[in-house]
Amino acid sequence: MPCQNVLHTLISASVCRVANHHRMGQVLIVCAALTCGMRAGAPESRTLYGHRAYAVAKASQVVSVGKYRSARAVKLLPNAAAAFRTMQEAAQREGVGIAPISGYRGLYLQKYLFDLKVKKLGSPELAARWVAPPGYSEHHTGLALDVGDPSTPKCDALPCFDKTRTYHWLTKNGARFGFELSFHESEGHIQFEPWHWRFVGDAEGQKLFHTP
Numbered sequence: 001m002p003c004q005n006v007l008h009t010l011i012s013a014s015v016c017r018v019a020n021h022h023r024m025g026q027v028l029i030v031c032a033a034l035t036c037g038m039r040a041g042a043p044e045s046r047t048l049y050g051h052r053a054y055a056v057a058k059a060s061q062v063v064s065v066g067k068y069r070s071a072r073a074v075k076l077l078p079n080a081a082a083a084f085r086t087m088q089e090a091a092q093r094e095g096v097g098i099a100p101i102s103g104y105r106g107l108y109l110q111k112y113l114f115d116l117k118v119k120k121l122g123s124p125e126l127a128a129r130w131v132a133p134p135g136y137s138e139h140h141t142g143l144a145l146d147v148g149d150p151s152t153p154k155c156d157a158l159p160c161f162d163k164t165r166t167y168h169w170l171t172k173n174g175a176r177f178g179f180e181l182s183f184h185e186s187e188g189h190i191q192f193e194p195w196h197w198r199f200v201g202d203a204e205g206q207k208l209f210h211t212p
Protein backbone atom coordinates (compact mmCIF):
# COMPACT_ATOMS: atom_id res chain seq x y z
CA MET A 1 0.00 0.00 0.00
CA PRO A 2 1.45 3.45 -0.81
CA CYS A 3 2.73 5.29 2.21
CA GLN A 4 0.16 8.05 2.00
CA ASN A 5 -2.73 5.57 1.92
CA VAL A 6 -1.35 3.72 4.91
CA LEU A 7 -1.17 6.95 6.88
CA HIS A 8 -4.59 8.07 5.75
CA THR A 9 -6.08 4.78 6.90
CA LEU A 10 -4.10 5.06 10.09
CA ILE A 11 -5.56 8.44 10.95
CA SER A 12 -9.09 7.30 10.17
CA ALA A 13 -8.63 4.23 12.33
CA SER A 14 -6.92 5.87 15.23
CA VAL A 15 -9.49 8.58 15.85
CA CYS A 16 -12.14 5.88 16.28
CA ARG A 17 -13.05 5.26 19.87
CA VAL A 18 -14.14 1.66 19.34
CA ALA A 19 -11.61 -0.62 21.03
CA ASN A 20 -11.37 -2.91 18.04
CA HIS A 21 -10.54 -0.05 15.73
CA HIS A 22 -8.10 1.30 18.26
CA ARG A 23 -6.14 -1.97 18.03
CA MET A 24 -6.18 -1.65 14.26
CA GLY A 25 -4.67 1.81 14.74
CA GLN A 26 -1.80 0.34 16.76
CA VAL A 27 -1.08 -2.21 14.06
CA LEU A 28 -1.12 0.48 11.42
CA ILE A 29 1.20 2.71 13.43
CA VAL A 30 3.78 -0.08 13.32
CA CYS A 31 3.00 -0.63 9.64
CA ALA A 32 3.38 3.06 8.85
CA ALA A 33 6.62 3.28 10.81
CA LEU A 34 8.06 0.38 8.86
CA THR A 35 6.69 1.36 5.48
CA CYS A 36 7.48 5.02 5.68
CA GLY A 37 10.58 4.98 7.83
CA MET A 38 9.20 7.46 10.34
CA ARG A 39 8.53 7.36 14.03
CA ALA A 40 4.86 7.05 14.73
CA GLY A 41 3.51 10.56 15.00
CA ALA A 42 -0.09 9.84 14.16
CA PRO A 43 -2.97 10.23 16.57
CA GLU A 44 -3.57 7.65 19.24
CA SER A 45 -6.07 9.79 21.11
CA ARG A 46 -8.80 12.30 20.32
CA THR A 47 -6.71 15.22 21.55
CA LEU A 48 -3.04 15.94 22.21
CA TYR A 49 -1.76 19.02 24.06
CA GLY A 50 -5.14 20.63 23.48
CA HIS A 51 -5.26 19.90 19.72
CA ARG A 52 -7.97 17.69 18.24
CA ALA A 53 -7.14 14.78 15.94
CA TYR A 54 -8.00 15.30 12.28
CA ALA A 55 -8.00 12.99 9.29
CA VAL A 56 -5.67 14.07 6.51
CA ALA A 57 -7.54 15.08 3.36
CA LYS A 58 -6.37 13.47 0.15
CA ALA A 59 -3.70 15.53 -1.60
CA SER A 60 -5.52 14.93 -4.89
CA GLN A 61 -8.61 16.80 -3.61
CA VAL A 62 -7.08 20.14 -2.67
CA VAL A 63 -6.71 23.01 -5.11
CA SER A 64 -4.45 26.05 -5.16
CA VAL A 65 -5.54 29.46 -3.86
CA GLY A 66 -2.24 31.03 -4.80
CA LYS A 67 1.38 31.32 -3.79
CA TYR A 68 2.98 33.73 -1.41
CA ARG A 69 6.70 34.33 -1.05
CA SER A 70 7.65 30.66 -1.45
CA ALA A 71 7.24 28.68 -4.63
CA ARG A 72 4.86 26.29 -2.85
CA ALA A 73 1.17 26.63 -3.72
CA VAL A 74 -1.24 27.12 -0.83
CA LYS A 75 -4.07 24.60 -1.21
CA LEU A 76 -7.58 24.07 0.19
CA LEU A 77 -10.55 21.81 -0.56
CA PRO A 78 -12.66 23.22 -3.43
CA ASN A 79 -15.50 24.81 -1.40
CA ALA A 80 -13.08 26.50 0.97
CA ALA A 81 -10.88 27.59 -1.93
CA ALA A 82 -13.80 29.17 -3.80
CA ALA A 83 -14.99 30.96 -0.64
CA PHE A 84 -11.46 32.18 0.06
CA ARG A 85 -11.07 33.63 -3.44
CA THR A 86 -14.45 35.39 -3.19
CA MET A 87 -13.46 36.80 0.19
CA GLN A 88 -10.06 37.88 -1.11
CA GLU A 89 -11.69 39.75 -4.00
CA ALA A 90 -14.19 41.44 -1.67
CA ALA A 91 -11.36 42.60 0.58
CA GLN A 92 -9.34 43.78 -2.41
CA ARG A 93 -12.26 45.96 -3.54
CA GLU A 94 -11.90 47.73 -0.19
CA GLY A 95 -8.14 48.05 -0.67
CA VAL A 96 -7.23 45.23 1.74
CA GLY A 97 -5.00 42.34 0.68
CA ILE A 98 -5.29 38.82 2.09
CA ALA A 99 -2.21 36.73 1.34
CA PRO A 100 -2.46 32.94 1.68
CA ILE A 101 0.64 31.73 3.54
CA SER A 102 -0.02 28.06 4.35
CA GLY A 103 -3.03 25.82 3.75
CA TYR A 104 -3.32 22.05 3.45
CA ARG A 105 -0.49 20.05 5.00
CA GLY A 106 0.19 16.32 5.05
CA LEU A 107 1.65 14.49 8.03
CA TYR A 108 5.26 14.86 6.94
CA LEU A 109 5.22 18.63 6.59
CA GLN A 110 3.40 18.95 9.92
CA LYS A 111 5.91 16.64 11.59
CA TYR A 112 8.78 18.68 10.12
CA LEU A 113 7.29 21.96 11.41
CA PHE A 114 6.49 20.47 14.82
CA ASP A 115 9.97 18.96 15.23
CA LEU A 116 11.55 22.32 14.35
CA LYS A 117 9.51 23.97 17.10
CA VAL A 118 10.38 21.23 19.62
CA LYS A 119 14.07 21.81 18.89
CA LYS A 120 13.65 25.56 19.34
CA LEU A 121 11.53 25.47 22.50
CA GLY A 122 12.83 22.31 24.15
CA SER A 123 9.74 20.15 24.62
CA PRO A 124 6.69 18.88 22.71
CA GLU A 125 4.41 20.48 25.32
CA LEU A 126 5.83 23.96 24.67
CA ALA A 127 6.02 23.43 20.91
CA ALA A 128 2.35 22.46 20.80
CA ARG A 129 1.38 25.91 22.03
CA TRP A 130 2.46 27.19 18.61
CA VAL A 131 2.38 24.24 16.21
CA ALA A 132 0.02 21.26 16.30
CA PRO A 133 1.62 17.81 16.44
CA PRO A 134 1.29 15.70 13.25
CA GLY A 135 -2.16 14.16 13.07
CA TYR A 136 -3.69 16.97 15.16
CA SER A 137 -3.50 19.98 12.85
CA GLU A 138 -6.48 21.76 11.31
CA HIS A 139 -4.20 22.17 8.29
CA HIS A 140 -4.62 18.44 7.58
CA THR A 141 -8.30 18.99 6.76
CA GLY A 142 -7.80 21.24 3.73
CA LEU A 143 -10.20 23.68 5.38
CA ALA A 144 -7.77 25.86 7.35
CA LEU A 145 -5.15 28.35 6.30
CA ASP A 146 -2.74 30.95 7.59
CA VAL A 147 -3.01 34.39 6.04
CA GLY A 148 -0.95 37.55 6.04
CA ASP A 149 -1.18 41.22 5.15
CA PRO A 150 0.87 41.66 1.96
CA SER A 151 1.66 45.23 2.99
CA THR A 152 3.02 44.12 6.40
CA PRO A 153 5.07 40.99 5.71
CA LYS A 154 7.11 41.43 8.90
CA CYS A 155 4.03 40.30 10.83
CA ASP A 156 3.45 37.10 8.83
CA ALA A 157 2.45 34.33 11.27
CA LEU A 158 3.38 36.52 14.22
CA PRO A 159 1.24 38.01 17.00
CA CYS A 160 1.59 41.53 15.51
CA PHE A 161 -0.62 40.36 12.62
CA ASP A 162 -3.52 41.36 14.86
CA LYS A 163 -2.55 45.02 14.29
CA THR A 164 -2.86 44.77 10.50
CA ARG A 165 -5.71 45.97 8.28
CA THR A 166 -6.11 42.43 6.98
CA TYR A 167 -6.82 41.03 10.45
CA HIS A 168 -9.18 43.88 11.24
CA TRP A 169 -11.07 43.28 7.97
CA LEU A 170 -11.28 39.52 8.59
CA THR A 171 -12.68 39.90 12.10
CA LYS A 172 -15.44 42.10 10.65
CA ASN A 173 -16.12 40.21 7.42
CA GLY A 174 -14.67 36.67 7.55
CA ALA A 175 -17.88 35.09 8.83
CA ARG A 176 -19.82 36.36 5.78
CA PHE A 177 -17.67 34.05 3.68
CA GLY A 178 -17.72 31.11 6.09
CA PHE A 179 -14.38 31.74 7.80
CA GLU A 180 -13.71 31.93 11.53
CA LEU A 181 -10.68 32.33 13.75
CA SER A 182 -9.58 29.00 15.27
CA PHE A 183 -7.43 29.96 18.23
CA HIS A 184 -8.74 32.85 20.26
CA GLU A 185 -7.06 34.83 23.00
CA SER A 186 -9.14 32.97 25.56
CA GLU A 187 -7.95 29.55 24.34
CA GLY A 188 -6.31 27.57 27.16
CA HIS A 189 -3.14 25.83 26.09
CA ILE A 190 -2.83 27.03 22.50
CA GLN A 191 -1.52 30.51 21.70
CA PHE A 192 -3.72 33.14 20.10
CA GLU A 193 -3.13 32.83 16.36
CA PRO A 194 -4.71 35.80 14.59
CA TRP A 195 -3.39 34.51 11.24
CA HIS A 196 -5.03 31.06 11.38
CA TRP A 197 -8.58 30.80 9.96
CA ARG A 198 -10.81 27.84 9.19
CA PHE A 199 -13.74 27.34 6.83
CA VAL A 200 -17.07 26.37 8.41
CA GLY A 201 -19.24 27.47 5.48
CA ASP A 202 -20.21 23.98 4.33
CA ALA A 203 -21.39 20.70 5.86
CA GLU A 204 -17.85 19.29 6.03
CA GLY A 205 -16.51 22.30 7.92
CA GLN A 206 -19.46 22.28 10.30
CA LYS A 207 -19.01 18.58 10.98
CA LEU A 208 -15.27 18.83 11.58
CA PHE A 209 -15.12 21.99 13.65
CA HIS A 210 -18.52 22.43 15.24
CA THR A 211 -19.26 18.90 16.36
CA PRO A 212 -18.22 18.31 19.97
Ligand SMILES: [Zn+2]
Binding pocket: 139, 145, 146, 195, 196, 197
Ligand atom coordinates in the same frame (compact mmCIF):
# COMPACT_ATOMS: atom_id res chain seq x y z
ZN1 LIG B 1 -2.17 27.62 10.94
